[in-house]
Amino acid sequence: MAIDVDKAKALRLAPVTVTVERGRLRFFAKAIGESDAVYSDVTAAQRAGHPDLPVPPTFFFSLELERPDPFGYLDKLGIDLRRVLHGEQSFTYHSLAYAGDTLIVRPRIVDAFSKKGGAMEFLIKQTDITRDGELVAEATSTIIVRNPEVKA
Amino acid sequence: MTTTPAIEVGAELPPLRLEPISRTTLALFAGASGDHNPIHIDLDVAKSAGLHDVFAHGMLSMAYLGRLLTGWVPQRAIRSYRVRFAAITPVHGAPTCTGHVVSVEDGLATIELAVTLADGTTTLTGDAVVEID
Numbered sequence: 175m176a177i178d179v180d181k182a183k184a185l186r187l188a189p190v191t192v193t194v195e196r197g198r199l200r201f202f203a204k205a206i207g208e209s210d211a212v213y214s215d216v217t218a219a220q221r222a223g224h225p226d227l228p229v230p231p232t233f234f235f236s237l238e239l240e241r242p243d244p245f246g247y248l249d250k251l252g253i254d255l256r257r258v259l260h261g262e263q264s265f266t267y268h269s270l271a272y273a274g275d276t277l278i279v280r281p282r283i284v285d286a287f288s289k290k291g292g293a294m295e296f297l298i299k300q301t302d303i304t305r306d307g308e309l310v311a312e313a314t315s316t317i318i319v320r321n322p323e324v325k326a
Numbered sequence: 327m328t329t330t331p332a333i334e335v336g337a338e339l340p341p342l343r344l345e346p347i348s349r350t351t352l353a354l355f356a357g358a359s360g361d362h363n364p365i366h367i368d369l370d371v372a373k374s375a376g377l378h379d380v381f382a383h384g385m386l387s388m389a390y391l392g393r394l395l396t397g398w399v400p401q402r403a404i405r406s407y408r409v410r411f412a413a414i415t416p417v418h419g420a421p422t423c424t425g426h427v428v429s430v431e432d433g434l435a436t437i438e439l440a441v442t443l444a445d446g447t448t449t450l451t452g453d454a455v456v457e458i459d
Binding site: 228 | 359360386396407
C-alpha cells in the first residue's frame with residue numbers, strides 16, 4: 175500500500191476558519207489536568223495580562239481537526255487510519271491566540287517518502303495559523319504509516 | 327505574584343509527574359483535542375489493528391510537556407516547541423515530564439525535554455526555545 179508521493183504533494187487541503195471557544199479551551203485544560211487557572215478562568219487570565227483565555231501551546235494542532243472529516247486526506251491517499259502514528263510535531267510561535275479569536279488554519283503536505291523498503295511511509299504536513307492576515311503560529315507534523323506486511 | 331526562575335545552563339525544571347492515564351482521560355482528550363481516531367478510545371478498533379489495547383494520543387504527552395513549560399515560564403516567552411514521539415504510551419502508563427536548560431544565548435534559552443514512563447521507557451523527546459529577560 176504505497177503512498178503515491180506525487181499525489182500526496184499535489185493534494186490540496188482546504189483551509190479551516192475557527193473561532194476559538196472558551197468552553198473548548200476549558201475542556202482541553204480539564205482533559206490534560208491543567209491546574210493553572212489562567213487556562214480556564216477568564217478573571218485569572220485577565221489578572222495575568224491576557225485579554226481572554228490563551229490558546230495553550232499544543233491546542234494549535236487541534237484547530238486543524240475542526241473540519242467535518244479531519245482525516246479525509248488520509249482516505250484520499252488510501253491510508254488506513256489504524257496504521258497511522260504521529261512521528262514528530264513542532265510549533266513555532268509568533269504571538270498568543272485567545273478565546274474569541276477567529277483563526278485561519280492552512281495545512282499542506284510538503285513531503286512524502288518511504289523507508290525500510292516501504293515498511294514505513296512518512297508524510298510531512300505544514301500548517302500556518304493566521305489571525306487577520308498575521309502569522310500566529312506554524313506547525314509541522316510528521317505522520318508515519320506502518321506497513322507491517324512489507325518485509326524490508 | 328510569580329517569581330522568575332533561574333534560567334541558566336543545567337537548570338532543571340521541576341518534574342511534572344502524572345497519574346496513570348485512564349480510559350476516561352483518553353476519552354476526554356479525544357473530545358477536547360478533536361482527535362477522534364478510535365484507535366485511542368475503542369478497544370474493538372485497537373484489536374482489529376492487531377493491538378492488545380488502546381494507547382494514548384501522542385499529543386496528550388506533548389500537552390503534558392507543554393504544562394511543564396508554561397508552569398515554568400509564561401507562555402508568551404515560548405518561541406518554539408518540538409517533539410519526537412519515540413514510543414507508544416499504553417493506557418495506564420504514568421508519564422513523568424522533565425526538562426533542563428542546555429544553552430542560553432542572545433536572550434534565548436534552549437530546554438531539552440523528555441517524557442518517561444515508570445518502567446523507564448522514553449516516550450517522547452524534544453526541545454523548546456524560550457525568551458528570557
